[in-house]
Amino acid sequence: MRNMTPYASARRSMSGGNLWLNANESPYSRDYMVDSQFLNRYPNFQSRTLNHAYADYAKVKFEQVMSHRGSDEGIELLIRAFCTPGQDAILTCPPTYGMYKISAQLNQNNTVEVPLIGDGQLDFDGIAQALNNNAIKIVFLCNPSNPLGNTLPRSAVEQVLELCKGKALVVSDEAYIEFAEQSGAQVSATDLLQNNPHLVVLRTLSKAFGLAGVRVGFTLANEALIQALVPVLAPYPLPAPSLQIAEQALTLDGQIELRQNVIEICAERDMLARALTGYGWVKRVYPSVTNFILCEVTNAEAVMQHCMQAGALIRNQSSQLGLANCVRISVGSPEENSELIRILDLYRAEEIPA
Known part of the structure:
Protein backbone atom coordinates (compact mmCIF):
# COMPACT_ATOMS: atom_id res chain seq x y z
CA MET A 1 0.00 0.00 0.00
CA ARG A 2 2.85 2.40 0.80
CA ASN A 3 4.25 1.98 -2.70
CA MET A 4 0.94 2.50 -4.51
CA THR A 5 0.10 5.62 -6.45
CA PRO A 6 -3.66 6.29 -6.18
CA TYR A 7 -5.73 7.00 -9.25
CA ALA A 8 -5.54 10.71 -10.05
CA SER A 9 -9.24 11.35 -10.58
CA ALA A 10 -10.36 14.66 -12.03
CA ARG A 11 -11.61 15.93 -8.66
CA ARG A 12 -8.56 14.73 -6.74
CA SER A 13 -5.93 16.07 -9.15
CA MET A 14 -7.54 19.43 -10.00
CA SER A 15 -9.83 21.86 -8.23
CA GLY A 16 -11.24 25.33 -8.70
CA GLY A 17 -12.14 26.88 -12.00
CA ASN A 18 -15.59 27.44 -13.44
CA LEU A 19 -15.30 25.41 -16.65
CA TRP A 20 -14.92 21.71 -15.86
CA LEU A 21 -13.86 19.86 -19.00
CA ASN A 22 -11.49 17.31 -17.46
CA ALA A 23 -13.70 14.40 -16.30
CA ASN A 24 -15.76 13.44 -19.39
CA GLU A 25 -18.96 14.34 -17.55
CA SER A 26 -22.16 15.34 -19.29
CA PRO A 27 -22.78 19.10 -19.27
CA TYR A 28 -26.48 18.41 -18.79
CA SER A 29 -28.38 17.70 -15.62
CA ARG A 30 -32.07 17.46 -14.75
CA ASP A 31 -34.28 17.48 -11.67
CA TYR A 32 -35.31 14.17 -10.14
CA MET A 33 -37.81 13.40 -7.43
CA VAL A 34 -36.48 11.52 -4.39
CA ASP A 35 -38.88 9.94 -1.92
CA SER A 36 -37.34 10.24 1.55
CA GLN A 37 -40.10 8.32 3.32
CA PHE A 38 -38.10 5.10 3.74
CA LEU A 39 -34.55 6.38 4.09
CA ASN A 40 -34.48 4.79 7.55
CA ARG A 41 -34.48 1.38 5.82
CA TYR A 42 -31.65 -0.36 3.99
CA PRO A 43 -32.17 -0.67 0.22
CA ASN A 44 -32.43 -4.04 -1.50
CA PHE A 45 -29.26 -5.93 -2.40
CA GLN A 46 -30.38 -5.63 -6.04
CA SER A 47 -33.27 -3.50 -7.26
CA LEU A 252 -39.07 6.40 -21.71
CA ASP A 253 -38.98 10.14 -21.01
CA GLY A 254 -35.52 9.79 -19.50
CA GLN A 255 -34.23 7.92 -22.51
CA ILE A 256 -35.68 10.51 -24.91
CA GLU A 257 -33.83 13.25 -23.02
CA LEU A 258 -30.69 11.11 -23.05
CA ARG A 259 -30.80 10.78 -26.84
CA GLN A 260 -31.37 14.50 -27.33
CA ASN A 261 -28.39 15.33 -25.12
CA VAL A 262 -26.15 12.78 -26.87
CA ILE A 263 -27.05 14.21 -30.29
CA GLU A 264 -26.11 17.71 -29.16
CA ILE A 265 -22.88 16.59 -27.46
CA CYS A 266 -21.75 14.74 -30.59
CA ALA A 267 -22.50 17.77 -32.76
CA GLU A 268 -20.56 20.00 -30.34
CA ARG A 269 -17.69 17.51 -30.33
CA ASP A 270 -17.36 17.70 -34.10
CA MET A 271 -17.51 21.50 -34.01
CA LEU A 272 -14.84 21.63 -31.28
CA ALA A 273 -12.61 19.21 -33.20
CA ARG A 274 -12.76 21.45 -36.27
CA ALA A 275 -11.88 24.49 -34.17
CA LEU A 276 -8.89 22.72 -32.60
CA THR A 277 -7.41 21.84 -35.98
CA GLY A 278 -7.09 25.56 -36.68
CA TYR A 279 -4.47 26.20 -33.98
CA GLY A 280 -0.84 26.04 -35.07
CA TRP A 281 0.23 24.59 -31.71
CA VAL A 282 -2.14 21.61 -32.11
CA LYS A 283 -0.17 18.88 -33.87
CA ARG A 284 -2.92 16.25 -34.02
CA VAL A 285 -6.61 15.94 -33.17
CA TYR A 286 -7.47 12.30 -32.60
CA PRO A 287 -10.75 11.14 -34.21
CA SER A 288 -13.35 10.60 -31.49
CA VAL A 289 -16.71 8.85 -31.18
CA THR A 290 -16.98 9.76 -27.48
CA ASN A 291 -17.75 12.92 -25.50
CA PHE A 292 -14.11 14.00 -25.36
CA ILE A 293 -11.29 14.88 -27.74
CA LEU A 294 -7.63 13.94 -27.40
CA CYS A 295 -5.12 16.39 -28.86
CA GLU A 296 -1.37 16.30 -29.32
CA VAL A 297 0.04 19.78 -28.74
CA THR A 298 3.49 21.36 -28.72
CA ASN A 299 3.50 21.77 -24.93
CA ALA A 300 0.76 20.05 -22.91
CA GLU A 301 1.73 21.56 -19.56
CA ALA A 302 1.74 25.08 -20.98
CA VAL A 303 -1.72 24.62 -22.49
CA MET A 304 -2.97 23.22 -19.18
CA GLN A 305 -1.59 26.14 -17.21
CA HIS A 306 -3.04 28.69 -19.62
CA CYS A 307 -6.48 27.12 -19.36
CA MET A 308 -6.30 26.81 -15.55
CA GLN A 309 -5.37 30.47 -15.20
CA ALA A 310 -8.50 31.30 -17.19
CA GLY A 311 -10.68 29.01 -15.05
CA ALA A 312 -10.91 26.08 -17.49
CA LEU A 313 -9.89 22.58 -16.41
CA ILE A 314 -8.73 20.07 -19.03
CA ARG A 315 -6.70 16.89 -18.50
CA ASN A 316 -3.04 16.25 -19.26
CA GLN A 317 -2.56 12.72 -20.63
CA SER A 318 1.21 12.95 -21.16
CA SER A 319 1.95 10.25 -18.56
CA GLN A 320 0.10 7.66 -20.65
CA LEU A 321 2.10 5.37 -22.92
CA GLY A 322 2.62 6.99 -26.34
CA LEU A 323 0.74 10.18 -25.46
CA ALA A 324 3.54 12.66 -24.78
CA ASN A 325 2.21 16.24 -24.89
CA CYS A 326 -1.40 15.16 -25.22
CA VAL A 327 -4.38 16.80 -23.54
CA ARG A 328 -7.92 15.47 -23.28
CA ILE A 329 -10.83 17.89 -23.48
CA SER A 330 -14.34 16.91 -22.42
CA VAL A 331 -17.12 18.26 -24.62
CA GLY A 332 -19.24 20.78 -22.77
CA SER A 333 -22.43 22.63 -23.56
CA PRO A 334 -22.45 25.06 -26.51
CA GLU A 335 -21.83 27.92 -24.10
CA GLU A 336 -18.96 26.09 -22.37
CA ASN A 337 -17.33 25.14 -25.66
CA SER A 338 -17.56 28.71 -26.91
CA GLU A 339 -15.88 29.92 -23.73
CA LEU A 340 -13.12 27.32 -24.10
CA ILE A 341 -12.47 28.41 -27.70
CA ARG A 342 -12.28 32.03 -26.51
CA ILE A 343 -9.67 30.99 -23.92
CA LEU A 344 -7.68 28.96 -26.44
CA ASP A 345 -7.74 31.85 -28.91
CA LEU A 346 -5.75 33.83 -26.34
CA TYR A 347 -3.07 31.16 -25.98
CA ARG A 348 0.24 31.95 -27.60
CA ALA A 349 2.59 28.99 -27.54
CA GLU A 350 5.71 31.13 -27.76
CA GLU A 351 4.79 33.10 -24.62
CA ILE A 352 5.10 30.12 -22.26
CA PRO A 353 8.47 28.34 -22.33
CA ALA A 354 8.57 24.53 -22.58
Missing part, protein backbone atom coordinates in the same frame (compact mmCIF):
# COMPACT_ATOMS: atom_id res chain seq x y z
CA ARG A 48 -35.47 -5.62 -9.51
CA THR A 49 -37.02 -2.46 -10.94
CA LEU A 50 -33.65 -0.95 -11.85
CA ASN A 51 -32.16 -4.18 -13.20
CA HIS A 52 -35.24 -4.92 -15.30
CA ALA A 53 -35.16 -1.37 -16.67
CA TYR A 54 -31.50 -1.62 -17.62
CA ALA A 55 -31.92 -5.09 -19.09
CA ASP A 56 -34.64 -3.70 -21.36
CA TYR A 57 -32.45 -0.71 -22.26
CA ALA A 58 -29.37 -2.83 -23.03
CA LYS A 59 -31.42 -5.58 -24.72
CA VAL A 60 -30.17 -8.33 -22.43
CA LYS A 61 -31.90 -10.71 -20.02
CA PHE A 62 -32.76 -9.64 -16.49
CA GLU A 63 -30.59 -12.48 -15.13
CA GLN A 64 -27.59 -11.02 -16.97
CA VAL A 65 -27.58 -7.74 -15.00
CA MET A 66 -25.92 -6.73 -11.74
CA SER A 67 -26.03 -3.11 -10.53
CA HIS A 68 -23.41 -1.50 -8.30
CA ARG A 69 -21.46 1.70 -7.58
CA GLY A 70 -20.31 2.83 -11.00
CA SER A 71 -18.45 0.62 -13.43
CA ASP A 72 -15.36 1.06 -11.21
CA GLU A 73 -16.90 -1.34 -8.71
CA GLY A 74 -17.55 -3.78 -11.53
CA ILE A 75 -13.82 -3.81 -12.30
CA GLU A 76 -13.00 -4.45 -8.65
CA LEU A 77 -15.61 -7.21 -8.28
CA LEU A 78 -14.29 -9.12 -11.28
CA ILE A 79 -10.69 -9.01 -10.08
CA ARG A 80 -11.59 -10.01 -6.52
CA ALA A 81 -13.79 -12.86 -7.70
CA PHE A 82 -11.56 -14.35 -10.41
CA CYS A 83 -7.93 -13.43 -9.64
CA THR A 84 -6.06 -15.22 -6.86
CA PRO A 85 -3.98 -12.62 -4.98
CA GLY A 86 -0.27 -12.97 -5.58
CA GLN A 87 -0.73 -15.50 -8.40
CA ASP A 88 -2.96 -14.34 -11.25
CA ALA A 89 -2.68 -11.33 -13.53
CA ILE A 90 -4.84 -9.12 -15.70
CA LEU A 91 -4.06 -7.90 -19.21
CA THR A 92 -4.60 -4.35 -20.46
CA CYS A 93 -3.84 -2.58 -23.73
CA PRO A 94 -2.43 0.88 -22.97
CA PRO A 95 -3.03 3.69 -23.35
CA THR A 96 -6.19 2.85 -21.45
CA TYR A 97 -8.25 3.53 -18.33
CA GLY A 98 -6.00 3.53 -15.26
CA MET A 99 -8.33 1.87 -12.77
CA TYR A 100 -7.84 -1.62 -14.22
CA LYS A 101 -4.23 -1.66 -13.07
CA ILE A 102 -4.90 0.01 -9.74
CA SER A 103 -7.71 -2.42 -8.85
CA ALA A 104 -5.36 -5.29 -9.71
CA GLN A 105 -2.64 -3.83 -7.49
CA LEU A 106 -5.08 -3.59 -4.58
CA ASN A 107 -5.77 -7.31 -4.96
CA GLN A 108 -2.03 -8.08 -5.27
CA ASN A 109 -2.29 -9.03 -8.93
CA ASN A 110 0.15 -8.04 -11.65
CA THR A 111 -0.87 -6.25 -14.83
CA VAL A 112 0.52 -7.49 -18.15
CA GLU A 113 0.45 -4.70 -20.72
CA VAL A 114 0.18 -5.29 -24.47
CA PRO A 115 0.23 -1.78 -25.98
CA LEU A 116 -2.10 -0.79 -28.79
CA ILE A 117 -0.51 -0.61 -32.21
CA GLY A 118 -1.12 1.37 -35.39
CA ASP A 119 -4.10 3.64 -35.07
CA GLY A 120 -5.09 2.47 -31.59
CA GLN A 121 -5.84 -1.16 -32.42
CA LEU A 122 -5.09 -4.47 -30.71
CA ASP A 123 -1.86 -6.43 -31.03
CA PHE A 124 -3.32 -9.94 -31.36
CA ASP A 125 0.06 -11.66 -31.53
CA GLY A 126 1.12 -9.86 -28.36
CA ILE A 127 -2.10 -10.81 -26.59
CA ALA A 128 -1.75 -14.46 -27.62
CA GLN A 129 1.84 -14.59 -26.42
CA ALA A 130 0.92 -12.95 -23.09
CA LEU A 131 -1.90 -15.44 -22.53
CA ASN A 132 0.49 -18.33 -23.11
CA ASN A 133 3.24 -17.00 -20.85
CA ASN A 134 1.29 -15.59 -17.89
CA ALA A 135 -1.48 -16.64 -15.51
CA ILE A 136 -3.87 -14.08 -16.96
CA LYS A 137 -7.46 -14.38 -15.77
CA ILE A 138 -9.02 -11.16 -17.15
CA VAL A 139 -8.42 -9.16 -20.34
CA PHE A 140 -9.77 -5.60 -20.18
CA LEU A 141 -10.78 -3.89 -23.44
CA CYS A 142 -11.81 -0.24 -23.16
CA ASN A 143 -14.25 0.11 -26.07
CA PRO A 144 -14.78 2.96 -26.90
CA SER A 145 -11.31 3.88 -25.73
CA ASN A 146 -10.52 6.26 -22.92
CA PRO A 147 -8.34 8.26 -23.59
CA LEU A 148 -8.05 7.77 -27.38
CA GLY A 149 -11.75 8.17 -28.21
CA ASN A 150 -11.75 5.47 -30.92
CA THR A 151 -13.37 2.03 -31.09
CA LEU A 152 -12.33 -1.54 -31.67
CA PRO A 153 -14.12 -3.26 -34.56
CA ARG A 154 -16.49 -6.11 -33.74
CA SER A 155 -14.12 -8.58 -35.40
CA ALA A 156 -11.32 -7.56 -33.00
CA VAL A 157 -13.44 -8.28 -29.92
CA GLU A 158 -14.48 -11.62 -31.40
CA GLN A 159 -10.84 -12.50 -32.07
CA VAL A 160 -9.88 -11.76 -28.47
CA LEU A 161 -12.82 -13.84 -27.26
CA GLU A 162 -11.50 -16.75 -29.31
CA LEU A 163 -7.96 -16.30 -27.97
CA CYS A 164 -9.23 -16.25 -24.38
CA LYS A 165 -11.63 -19.19 -24.62
CA GLY A 166 -10.89 -21.56 -21.76
CA LYS A 167 -8.20 -19.22 -20.41
CA ALA A 168 -9.52 -15.84 -19.30
CA LEU A 169 -12.50 -13.54 -19.05
CA VAL A 170 -12.82 -10.76 -21.63
CA VAL A 171 -14.24 -7.49 -20.31
CA SER A 172 -15.61 -4.91 -22.76
CA ASP A 173 -15.80 -1.60 -20.88
CA GLU A 174 -18.50 0.38 -22.71
CA ALA A 175 -18.72 3.53 -20.60
CA TYR A 176 -19.04 5.72 -23.72
CA ILE A 177 -21.21 3.43 -25.81
CA GLU A 178 -24.11 5.86 -26.33
CA PHE A 179 -21.85 8.45 -27.97
CA ALA A 180 -20.28 5.83 -30.21
CA GLU A 181 -23.67 4.56 -31.38
CA GLN A 182 -24.81 8.10 -32.15
CA SER A 183 -21.60 8.51 -34.17
CA GLY A 184 -22.45 5.46 -36.26
CA ALA A 185 -20.10 2.96 -34.59
CA GLN A 186 -21.80 -0.37 -33.78
CA VAL A 187 -19.39 -1.72 -31.20
CA SER A 188 -21.41 -3.03 -28.26
CA ALA A 189 -20.65 -6.63 -27.37
CA THR A 190 -23.93 -7.30 -25.54
CA ASP A 191 -25.28 -9.51 -28.34
CA LEU A 192 -22.19 -11.71 -28.00
CA LEU A 193 -23.00 -12.62 -24.38
CA GLN A 194 -25.27 -15.52 -25.24
CA ASN A 195 -22.57 -17.58 -26.97
CA ASN A 196 -19.58 -16.44 -24.92
CA PRO A 197 -19.79 -17.37 -21.24
CA HIS A 198 -16.40 -15.75 -20.63
CA LEU A 199 -17.55 -12.29 -21.84
CA VAL A 200 -18.41 -9.41 -19.50
CA VAL A 201 -19.74 -5.97 -20.51
CA LEU A 202 -19.39 -2.98 -18.15
CA ARG A 203 -21.80 -0.05 -18.40
CA THR A 204 -22.43 3.17 -16.46
CA LEU A 205 -24.94 5.99 -16.07
CA SER A 206 -22.11 8.45 -15.34
CA LYS A 207 -21.45 9.60 -18.91
CA ALA A 208 -24.28 9.93 -21.44
CA PHE A 209 -26.99 9.74 -18.78
CA GLY A 210 -25.38 12.64 -16.90
CA LEU A 211 -25.48 10.89 -13.51
CA ALA A 212 -21.82 10.87 -12.46
CA GLY A 213 -22.80 12.08 -8.99
CA VAL A 214 -25.25 9.21 -8.47
CA ARG A 215 -22.61 6.46 -9.02
CA VAL A 216 -24.62 3.73 -10.74
CA GLY A 217 -23.01 1.14 -13.00
CA PHE A 218 -23.80 -2.31 -14.33
CA THR A 219 -22.06 -5.58 -15.00
CA LEU A 220 -23.65 -7.54 -17.85
CA ALA A 221 -22.75 -11.21 -18.18
CA ASN A 222 -24.30 -14.65 -18.31
CA GLU A 223 -26.17 -15.71 -15.20
CA ALA A 224 -23.53 -18.10 -13.83
CA LEU A 225 -20.90 -15.36 -13.95
CA ILE A 226 -23.24 -12.82 -12.34
CA GLN A 227 -23.93 -15.27 -9.51
CA ALA A 228 -20.19 -15.76 -9.03
CA LEU A 229 -19.91 -12.04 -8.23
CA VAL A 230 -22.65 -12.07 -5.59
CA PRO A 231 -20.39 -13.13 -2.66
CA VAL A 232 -17.98 -10.22 -3.21
CA LEU A 233 -20.58 -7.48 -3.70
CA ALA A 234 -21.46 -5.30 -0.71
CA PRO A 235 -24.77 -6.18 1.00
CA TYR A 236 -26.32 -2.78 0.13
CA PRO A 237 -24.32 -1.54 -2.87
CA LEU A 238 -26.52 1.35 -4.01
CA PRO A 239 -28.17 4.01 -1.81
CA ALA A 240 -31.93 4.41 -2.09
CA PRO A 241 -31.74 7.93 -3.65
CA SER A 242 -29.35 6.62 -6.33
CA LEU A 243 -31.73 3.77 -7.11
CA GLN A 244 -34.71 6.12 -7.41
CA ILE A 245 -32.88 8.55 -9.69
CA ALA A 246 -31.46 5.79 -11.90
CA GLU A 247 -34.91 4.23 -12.30
CA GLN A 248 -36.32 7.59 -13.42
CA ALA A 249 -33.45 8.10 -15.88
CA LEU A 250 -34.29 4.80 -17.56
CA THR A 251 -37.95 5.62 -18.17
